Amino acid sequence: DGGITQSPKYLFRKEGQNVTLSCEQNLNHDAMYWYRQDPGQGLRLIYYSQIVNDFQKGDIAEGYSVSREKKESFPLTVTSAQKNPTAFYLCASKQNLQNTEAFFGQGTRLTVV
Amino acid sequence: QKEVEQNSGPLSVPEGAIASLNCTYSDRVSQSFFWYRQYSGKSPELIMSIYSNGDKEDGRFTAQLNKASQYVSLLIRDSQPSDSATYLCAVLVAEDSGYALNFGKGTSLLVTP
Numbered sequence: 001d002g003g004i005t006q007s008p009k010y011l012f013r014k015e016g017q018n019v020t021l022s023c024e025q026n027l028n029h030d031a032m033y034w035y036r037q038d039p040g041q042g043l044r045l046i047y048y049s050q051i052v053n054d055f056q057k058g059d060i061a062e063g064y065s066v067s068r069e070k071k072e073s074f075p076l077t078v079t080s081a082q083k084n085p086t087a088f089y090l091c092a093s094k095q096n097l098q099n100t101e102a103f104f105g106q107g108t109r110l111t112v113v
Numbered sequence: 114q115k116e117v118e119q120n121s122g123p124l125s126v127p128e129g130a131i132a133s134l135n136c137t138y139s140d141r142v143s144q145s146f147f148w149y150r151q152y153s154g155k156s157p158e159l160i161m162s163i164y165s166n167g168d169k170e171d172g173r174f175t176a177q178l179n180k181a182s183q184y185v186s187l188l189i190r191d192s193q194p195s196d197s198a199t200y201l202c203a204v205l206v207a208e209d210s211g212y213a214l215n216f217g218k219g220t221s222l223l224v225t226p
Contacts, residue, residue, distance in 0.1 A: 033214055042119075042201060042218035043157070050211030058213065090156055092214070098205065099145050099164045102214055104156040 003027065006091050006105035013078070013085070013112050021076045021108045023091035030096035032074040036060060037088040037107075049074055050096050078110065086112045116140075117204050119217035127225055132189040134220050136202030139183070145205035146178055146185045150198045151219065157201055161187060192224045 004025040013019045023032065031050050035043040045058030049068040063082025068074055074093075078085045088109050094102040116139040126132045134148075145164050149157035163169045163176040163185065175188040185204075189196055199219040206213050 031212065035216070040121075042117075043216040045213060045215060048211065048213060054210070056208070056210045056213075059215075094212075094214070096211065098207070098212065099162075101147060101159050101162050102203070103159070107156045 004091060004093055004103060004105035006089075006108050008108060009106065011108055011110045013110060015112055016080045018077055018079050019085075019110065021078070021089055021091075021110070023074045023076065023105055024072055025093045025105075026072060027093055027103070028071075029093035030071065031094045031102075032068070033092040033094075033102065034058075034064075034066065034074070034076045035090045035092065037090060043090060046076065085110055117202055117215050117217040119200075119202050119220045121218055122221040123223050124220055125223045125225060126192050128192060128194060130192050130224075132192045132196065132222055132224070134187040134189075134200050134202075134222065136185045136187075136217055137183055138185070138202075138204045140204070140206050141183065143183075143204045143206050146176070147203040147205075147214075148174075148176060148185075148187045149201040149203060149216075150196075151201055152198050160200070189222075192222075194224050194226055197222055197224050 007022045033048045034046040047066040049055035065077045091105045092102040148161045151157040161176040163178045173190045177186045201219045202217040
């Protein structure tokens with residue numbers, strides 16, 4: 001089936017550790033996005049990428065890093081520099097055209113213990 | 114940061130009534146607009162997209178766009194308890210490096226039987 005797959009669904013991390021969240025899509029979409037959502041809040045843009053080997057910072061990129069080595073994959077690393085990493089992380093993808101919709105993965109809930 | 118503003122609610126309507134959700138945005142070059150529905154703990158799902166001024170209808174949903182006023186709305190007719198969710202407004206903004214997709218904080222809708 002075509003879609004966006006995020007893994008794992010739940011992730012626990014100790015303070016001071018880096019952790020990488022996976023996002024894979026087989027929709028042949030050029031653009032991919034990472035968002036963070038805190039309880040009762042909207043989605044805040046962390047990073048986005050329009051093409052392979054290129055990505056841009058969103059509004060809250062500090063403490064995060066990404067790579068885009070393949071069109072299908074856009075992993076997000078939450079580094080120890082991110083002071084409040086506990087949140088719901090959502091990945092989305094879309095065609096790199098103006099009038100097209102973005103579709104989301106099922107999300108990863110990260111908890112720092 | 115490109116602002117997307119929504120009333121957080123909760124907006125409470127009786128079953129069968131019309132629910133009206135509103136969104137304003139700050140970036141005049143924004144061209145594409147989306148409404149997503151998000152149930153608690155789940156990822157957002159696309160409800161409507163609108164790209165030109167006026168109304169767009171799809172079943173019980175109508176999206177309205179007024180670019181001069183930088184305003185987009187979503188009407189839900191014959192509201193059902195299953196419509197109870199958070200509704201997110203999203204705006205696609207053209208940047209030098211591609212398209213950033215920015216979200217509001219969402220409006221919580223409660224449809225009471």
